[in-house]
Amino acid sequence: MPQAVLLNNIDHHDLRVITARGARYGDDTMLAPTFFREFRDLQAYYPIVFQKTAQGGFQPMALLGLRADENLFLDKRFLDGRNQIQRWDAHYLPIAVERLPFLIGIADDEPMLHIDLDHPRVARGAAAEGEPLFLEHGGTTAFLQRMASMLRALHDGLRDNAGFIAALLRHRLLEPFTLDIRLDDRSELRLTGFHTIYEQRLRELDGTALHELSQAGYLEAAYMAMASMSHLRDLIERMNRRRAADR
Template sequence: MSTQLLIYETAVPVSSARHRKCAIEPGKGYGFARKINSVPLTAVEFPLAAAEYAIVFAQNGEDVVPVAILGARAGENLYVKDDDSWSARYVPAFVRRYPFVFSAKDDGKSFTLCVDEAFQGLNYQGRGQPLFDEQGKQTAYVDNVVRFLQEFRSQFMRTQAFCRKLAELELLEPMQAQFTLGGGQKMSLTGFHVIDRKKLKALPAETLSQLAGTDELELIYLHLQSMRNFVSVKDKLVLAQPEAGPGDTAPAAEEREAAAAVAH
């Protein structure tokens, strides 16, 4: 598996030969996501995510992808509590799909279901949801996991098309977030892009109408409204009482197909 799959330690293909007696026990928390400070979002998640996260656009090769900001420093997720619970009502789909993930084959069209064997809830004692039945056939639980991952990928592809349109319209501009902590300590988060309001307003009426007709204009405004959630990031940062000094930081990169780092 790609080393860029940062929340996955030992993801391997799911098979009856290897996992016939394997089960997944839920409720083990989100400790696996403690060291990621941004995660990719799909456009369909914007309405719920915008209420709790700052949504920005990060470079991923030649493309840009929307990401939810989870922290202001590398290796720190401010939304995972000490007890491994998540401190927001909406948990991004990228996180919820764990410990499962698709691995793309060489042709880029075929995918293999994989599971992270380092997941605390994975066991061979029958606790939780079995992956295979006594005949070695995958269970309804696994069928539902596959459907979830298929839908995630489908929504990701649609989101890519939305991001390409933003780039074609030249609406994105670099931005940095400044944080002033207790005692006057300052931090900055750079390397991401946001939509320029002036450029948006300057678009021809016909283009704006097209964006409204495809609901992409709504996505744009949800992104812009989400910028106020940088205040939540600062508040969580203050409560975390970090020991490190001020300085530019870079959110961790995520998987090859979806993730993008917010880097300085």
């Protein structure tokens, strides 16, 4: 269970955050929640899909793997065998991944920076590994300032997704897809449960609808999400390479 607490420079003056990558730090995940303003950075590396939420809406996701609890961007060649540190094989980390163990919580009706004290990235003490959060006399480090800025972008972006998703649904621009995959070792798997941009429907929109989407910044995001699906082939090749290396 996460132990999320409001971050402060008195109780947490000696906290450090480990920034190395690896499954032991919670990085071995198939999906990373995202928001439409992050699509420009994501689409260069990851397929962007849409997953139904428990409330009946949709949440855009960066697809990091083809099976649950598997991240194909984690290089399995350990840089440090003892600590099992791994290289993240992409030049951009999704914000939802990079911001951990920080999160936004509500304090006095205001969004405030919190930290999960039980997260494996959290260490304590001057001799501990990781990035310090506070300076010796109580000020915040550049690292913590960056994390706070990142959390604000994520918080605002996830909030603004509501308008984006509403526009996609209004114009019927989401469609479900299923991908049947046959790997080089002849094993098969199926990727299902996700939606993508309905390309044909997008092409058929009239000028008024296109202008509305463009003015809100949604049209560019839709095209980026659509183009990002070409990276499904990259994920399959990553899985083929991983299977071959494991044999």
